[in-house]
Amino acid sequence: MKYNVAILGATGAVGQEFIKLIEERKFPVGKLKLLASERSAGKQMQVLGETYTVEEAKAESFKDVQIALFAGGPASKVFAPEAVKAGAVVIDNSSTFRMDPDVPLVVPEVNPEAIKNHRGIIANPNCSTIIMAMALKPIYDRVKIKRVVVSTYQAVSGAGKEAIDELTDQVKAIMEDRPVEARILPSASLPKHYQIAFNLIPQIDVFVEDGYTKEEMKMVHETHKIFNDYSIAITATTVRVPVYRSHSEAINLELAGPLSVEEARSALAAFPGVIVQDDPAEMLYPMPLYTSNRDEVFVGRLRPDKSVTYGLNMWVVGDQIRKGAALNALQIAEYMIDHKLV
Structure with missing residues (x-):
């Protein structure tokens, strides 16, 4: 089974690492959306042998998306609730939701059991x-x-x-x-x-x-x-x-x-x-x-x-950038797929 994925912040360091890891780990991507700010919209990026055009992130960007990988930053506060409304599970690398008692904060090797308690958002801890x-x-x-x-x-x-x-x-x-x-x-x-x-x-x-x-x-x-x-x-x-x-x-x-x-x-x-x-x-x-x-x-x-x-x-x-950010988030997504949580 393949999953429709959106990467918010695709042109930044963590976003680019998401792309590298998706390719390296053969993540089961169906449709892929690369999202960023208005300033970065229109850039073209190669992923899995295909050329993608980076889109400006908007509330409607998450239609039909199942897994949304957020690279971090203030955009998470704006777009995470919109992505959840659209039916996506958000794995967020910003600090926005980490201490929210209703949001699991997860390192998959350490506390994977917390993942099943998500309500649409899972937080990636700080890198350190x-x-x-x-x-x-x-x-x-x-x-x-x-x-x-x-x-x-x-x-x-x-x-x-x-x-x-x-x-x-x-x-x-x-x-x-x-x-x-x-x-x-x-x-x-x-x-x-x-x-x-x-x-x-x-x-x-x-x-x-x-x-x-x-x-x-x-x-x-x-x-x-x-x-x-x-x-x-x-x-x-x-x-x-x-x-x-x-x-x-x-x-x-x-x-x-x-x-x-x-x-x-x-x-x-x-x-x-x-x-x-x-x-x-x-x-x-x-x-x-x-x-x-x-x-x-x-x-x-x-x-x-x-x-x-x-x-x-x-x-x-x-x-x-890898285990401290993009890899940890992707491992959360892989765990959810393996345990049929998405």
Whole structure:
């Protein structure tokens, strides 16, 4: 059986990744609609050997669509209800619906059972949350997690194509001894911008309560919802780094009981979608350069934290455009098809 699919935001980084993955994974597409803003309408794109013209997204765009993949952004708030009215199931990559109690927030390897409770919309978690959840779940299934301390090292592609271009432009300017322009990071919507080339920016999204950023609090609240466990103490620091693609995370866990490094390594290695790269003697550990364009989340630098009774440190890296966004959404759609939920 084939399914009529719409991709909203088809010309952006996540939208283009949707298209690549649909081709790679042989997703059963019947009719396909590529939707974007008025500015991008009229562009032509090749998908599965056919040429498609990008259409301006409108309320009526979702007629006869069964699965609507939303790449993210403010358009979700406008068009998701319209798509549901038209009979589509929306898998949304924006933050609009993530904390809505009536909307499942899903990482398919972690909480697939939540999918069946959807009312037309399923939310994709934040990219850094997805990558962390993939590493936490096999540990959580062995021993209850009491506390998580996470620091992220997030690639510029998490801020969109414009941020990728700006990193390139800034590096070229520095190499050519030209003035460096900063217009995008931490966010194009903010009044002040900083150079990212050869720099780190300890702000992703806007500041909210107690000096935390919105990105940091997303990791807290979304992880609680995905695991349906609000007893886990979580604190996060999120940092933008001059890397094109793949987010890295240093994760420190305090566990409720004993779990050896060997047991943790075994649990992670057996978990679907996780690859363990952890051999200090051979200098083997995950790095963003080598995890980009990969579907899996990579874990290494496993070692005990001896400052607490039961502690574990790990280094986690994953491609945030694939598993952190487009792949996770497509896996949700595949799960729905496999379980006849669409």
